[in-house]
Amino acid sequence: MVRKLEGPTTNVTDLELSIAKNPNLQKVYAITVVTPMFGGGYLAGQIDTERLVRTGTVRGQLRFWWRATRGAAYENVYELRKREAEIFGDTSRPSCIKIWIEPTSTESTSKIHFPKYALYSAGKEVDAAKKSSVEHTIGHTFKLHIIYKQPFDDITKSMDLEEIERKEIEPALWAWINFGGVGARTRRGCGSLFCDGISPTIDNCTPEHFLSWFDKHIEKYELKLLQADQSRDWPTLSNQIKTRSRIEEIKDAWHEAIEAYRLFRRRANQEKGKPRPGRSHWPEADSIRTITGMAHPKHNKKYPASKPEKLISFPKAQLGLPIIFEFKQQMDEDKELSYEERRKRRHWEKEPYKTQLVPKGKDRLASPVILKPLSCTPHKSLGIIAILNQPRLEGAELKQNDRIVKQLGTKEIYPNVSYDNNPMQDNKKVYTSAVEAFLNSKEVEKFCESTNLKRY
Known part of the structure; x- marks a missing residue:
């Protein structure tokens, strides 16, 4: 019954x-x-x-x-x-x-x-x-x-x-x-x-007490947390957590966490007098140009200039896949050219076609980065950036029109290179882990101490 x-x-x-x-x-x-x-x-x-x-x-x-x-x-x-x-x-x-x-x-x-x-x-x-x-x-x-x-x-x-x-x-x-x-x-x-x-209560949600609250629960539940360089074949909770400097309205804490991540992933040259950012400081775009042999005349030289010649590097793969790369096909300078002048350009004098980066043998890879407001009431929260320990990404595939144009290994995914304005380095060291680079970035430092948003 x-x-x-x-x-x-x-x-x-x-x-x-x-x-x-x-x-x-x-x-x-x-x-x-x-x-x-x-x-x-x-x-x-x-x-x-x-x-x-x-x-x-x-x-x-x-x-x-x-x-x-x-x-x-x-x-x-x-x-x-x-x-x-x-x-x-x-x-x-x-x-x-x-x-x-x-x-x-x-x-x-x-x-x-x-x-x-x-x-x-x-x-x-x-x-x-x-x-x-x-x-x-x-x-x-x-x-x-x-x-x-x-x-x-x-x-x-x-x-x-x-x-x-x-x-x-x-x-x-x-x-x-x-x-x-x-x-x-x-x-x-x-x-x-x-x-x-x-x-957590409001008292436990302060930056001074939050990590203590977290550690007490790890001890209470007798949990084993792996070190940052350790992992299992599945994601596991870690103690790599960054917090805001104060309790805020949920919407404010949430927007701050997302903005820190957005600015880190979109680091690019900001030319004076232009509202939109210019070429990316990340190596992926130039790597695709090198692989495909295609580049607009404006972009046929590597950027920044100190970047190693013909570098092939895709560190953002560690932050979650797939990533879709769509290049601007018509530059502002092209508007001054006639139709015939634009037509005469060879195919390799154009920007690469739409390109997708996927994990090898899979459709997607979830990001190990958690960005959220950790609530202490239905309306108040502490903004956090937390990391899940995930297995090392062993390979990725670069595709155009569902056709693999390049197989990537750990050397390309975890690069150890140095150049000016490289998002994977700071004044102290060059990182091979994009997650570690993010946690130590100027954007996360601002997230913890002040603000990345232009609202105050």
Whole structure:
């Protein structure tokens, strides 16, 4: 016999009803969405206004953050998946936790607009998502119900449910609430969450106390964090975290984090008297020109001039893939030329065609950089930049029209080169890690101490 609990959207058995009567085996968490969601519905890039947060989505998030927290203690994927199956189930055994979502409010309480760069390259769904998300998701509250049920197979029937809650689920829940979110683009702060009792208090959210609060939870949950130069075959939480110098309104902290990242990734020559930046200080554009043999006459010399000749380097691959490179095909100077003069140019005297950089053998690689407002109330937060330890990227492919034009290895992805205005170096050292270069950049320094936004 199956009966339906009042409120939840999922059917549960009589056994689970009896388990639910034991308060030690059932937990309920009231959670608030504090930044607009992007996606999360049954259509890519769109929200479902009737059911903003889905049970399956939350279960997937808890599994991800379980791997990111508890997972570092396992040496290989086999050991990880064995333990994960014991907790969350697989095709051969049921899960020992049952979760469901009970929506309690769908009315938006405020308007916070997406920072432009948070949805950069997110696709054609962006415009529609911006309007519907801002109208429906901020301030949406829901209850997460978790029932811990005793497994009945020979392998896991002796598992202590309270230990599972304390050591396995609570760390994943803590990390998800504070460093993750709901929907897509959560690593860019979309769909960020607040939960009283799991989110830090205002006192713990100050720059002076935040890292202590973080370390206490790592100790409480007995988590093993890897060093910056270590990784597993899956992303894991690290203690590489940068914070703002003060608690702010959620929208301000969010915009500051995104702006620091945008400015770092878009470092370019700023010519006097011109509103738009000029040629990039990053090596990718000139590398593509070298590989394809194509360049506008204005760009047929490397920039900056101190850059090594015919350098092929793609360090931004470490920050997430794919990356799409679209070159400006008509320069301002070309407007003064006649049609015949422009037509006479050889194909190699034009800028390269649209080019895409993808991880070898895959379609995408999620960024290890988390940029978000970590909320201490539904309206106040501490802006953070946090890093996930991810496996080293062993290869990438440069494509034009789905055709591979260049295979890239670690030498090109983790370059060790020096030249003027190189974003991968500062006055102290040359970095081979783009993540490390970002954490030590002038943009992150400003993020921590003052502001990157032109608003004060």
